[in-house]
Amino acid sequence: xxxxxxxxxxxxxxxxxxxxxxxxxxxxxxxxxxxxxxxxxxxxxxxxxxxxxxxxxxxxxxxxxxxxxxxxxxxxxxxxxxxxxxxxxxxxxxxxxxxxxxxxxxxxxxx
Amino acid sequence: xxxxxxxxxxxxxxxxxxxxxxxxxxxxxxxxxxxxxxxxxxxxxxxxxxxxxxxxxxxxxxxxxxxxxxxxxxxxxxxxxxxxxxxxxxxxxxxxxxxxxxxxxxxxxxxxxx
Numbered sequence: 182x183x184x185x186x187x188x189x190x191x192x193x194x195x196x197x198x199x200x201x202x203x204x205x206x207x208x209x210x211x212x213x214x215x216x217x218x219x220x221x222x223x224x225x226x227x228x229x230x231x232x233x234x235x236x237x238x239x240x241x242x243x244x245x246x247x248x249x250x251x252x253x254x255x256x257x258x259x260x261x262x263x264x265x266x267x268x269x270x271x272x273x274x275x276x277x278x279x280x281x282x283x284x285x286x287x288x289x290x291x292x
Numbered sequence: 293x294x295x296x297x298x299x300x301x302x303x304x305x306x307x308x309x310x311x312x313x314x315x316x317x318x319x320x321x322x323x324x325x326x327x328x329x330x331x332x333x334x335x336x337x338x339x340x341x342x343x344x345x346x347x348x349x350x351x352x353x354x355x356x357x358x359x360x361x362x363x364x365x366x367x368x369x370x371x372x373x374x375x376x377x378x379x380x381x382x383x384x385x386x387x388x389x390x391x392x393x394x395x396x397x398x399x400x401x402x403x404x405x406x
Contacts, residue, residue, distance in 0.1 A: 185334075212393070214393070214394075214395070216397075222399075223382060223397040223398060223399050223400050224335065224382070224384075224397045225397070226394050226395060226396065226397075229393065229394060269334050269335070271334075271335075273393065278323070278325070278340050278342075278347060278348050278393070279337050279340070279348050279350060280337060280395070281337070282327075282334035282335045282336070282337075283334055284333065284334055285333070285334050
């Protein structure tokens with residue numbers, strides 16, 4: 182079955198350091214979404230990527246979709262304590278409406 | 293403009309019981325998806341409702357069923373509860389006003405099965 186894996190599972194960084202999480206799918210995706218979930222909270226939509234090789238930026242966050250549309254990454258530059266949370270990717274198959282969430286990367290930022 | 297709301301926030305049930313969770317989508321949204329999130333894991337897709345019909349279903353047994361009402365609100369029903377059904381149940385709404393596939397999640401219902 183469809184699997185979406187993320188690495189690393191956990192990441193501790195000093196405030197100001199960069200952070201990257203990687204998402205890999207066992208099958209080709211039609212699109213990919215990224216979410217952030219604060220401890221005790223619910224997932225909050227960050228962005229959607231659709232095109233092969235697409236790169237999008239949101240302030241300190243950079244999102245990439247691989248050429249083969251089977252992997253994606255989220256990079257945060259100069260982390261801040263407000264970046265703490267778990268980051269999930271969610272892959273869409275074909276044009277369907279089912280999204281397969283990754284295993285998540287939990288980010289801790291040490292002040 | 294209210295976001296996605298869910299009720300109840302917390303629930304405790306015993307094995308074998310049945311439970312109904314409720315979700316009201318964000319204003320202007322017509323599609324509701326339900327997810328199960330076990331502790332420390334990513335959300336798992338249960339099913340999605342659109343125009344009062346189940347449009348797509350994940351890998352969940354028939355004990356999980358749902359309904360969508362004409363006002364787009366939705367219910368998730370789980371019969372014959374198992375200990376493994378303990379999780380955070382999330383509802384997400386989407387629609388044309390959110391660009392189609394952008395999902396807005398509610399705060400969730402935390403279910404504990406004893």
